Amino acid sequence: MKYSYCPKCGGSLRLNENKELSKPLCSVCGFVFYQNPxxxxxxxxxxxxxxxxxxxxxxxxxxxxxxxxxxxxxxxxxxxxxxxxxxxxxxxxxxxxxxxxxxxxxxxxxxxxxxxxxxxxxxxxxxxxxxxxxxxxxxxxxxxxxxxxxxxxxxxxxxxxxxxxxxxxxxxxx
Ligand SMILES: [Zn+2]
The missing domain is CATH 3.90.79.10 (Nucleoside Triphosphate Pyrophosphohydrolase)
Incomplete structure (x- = not known):
């Protein structure tokens, strides 16, 4: 995971382990950090x-x-x-x-x-x-x-x- 903090609220990002293709997820506000081309x-x-x-x-x-x-x-x-x-x-x-x-x-x-x-x-x-x-x-x-x-x-x-x-x-x- 390249990014550590949520761009919306500054909370810590963690990987959402429930998804097959895991996206970083903010542990505070729930923002999903999509990394698309x-x-x-x-x-x-x-x-x-x-x-x-x-x-x-x-x-x-x-x-x-x-x-x-x-x-x-x-x-x-x-x-x-x-x-x-x-x-x-x-x-x-x-x-x-x-x-x-x-x-x-x-x-x-x-x-x-x-x-x-x-x-x-x-x-x-x-x-x-x-x-x-x-x-x-x-x-x-x-x-x-x-x-x-x-x-x-x-x-x-x-x-x-x-x-x-x-x-x-x-x-x-x-
Ligand atoms: Zn957040």
């Missing part, structure tokens, strides 16, 4: 057989990924996807379909620099269509560009490599 969204935009990627600033500086981000508390998943795309690439999009979902935990992360059991997330991947705006890097992205599979730059995250490879196999990119 964060929800992320990634927006796939393809043009002429090439996928739009952004180059990261910060921790993964110089490495590239599909535009993505986290769903805020109280925010709709689809709105989060459109907001993140606009912030990172300057483009307004329509989400045309749900492409895949990946759990950013366990394989292929264990033993890599990406493995962080403290920060688990579920990534929802959308196929999208540009509806407006103007392509320019923003937020934690400092460069944007379209890439075919053979032109791919260094990709920041294994899940993105896997999904980009899936795009190739399904002939959505070339």
């Amino acid at each position: 964060s929800v992320g969204v990634a927006m796939i935009l393809i043009r002429n057989g090439k996928v739009l990627l952004g180059r990261k600033r910060g921790r993964y500086s110089g490495q590239w990924c599909v535009p993505c981000g986290y769903v805020e508390w109280g925010e709709d998943v689809y709105e989060a996807a459109k907001r993140e795309m606009l912030e990172e690439t300057g483009l307004r999009i329509e989400l045309t379909s749900l492409y895949t979902v990946s759990s950013l935990y366990g394989e292929p992360y264990v033993g890599t620099e990406w493995y962080n059991p403290e920060q688990q997330s579920v990534m929802i991947w959308f196929l999208s269509k540009e509806t407006g705006g103007e392509l320019r890097a923003g937020d934690d992205i400092d460069q944007v560009g379209y890439f075919s599979y053979e032109e791919l730059p260094r990709i920041a995250f294994p899940a993105h490599e896997i999904v980009i490879h899936k795009l190739l196999e399904e002939q959505l990119i070339s």
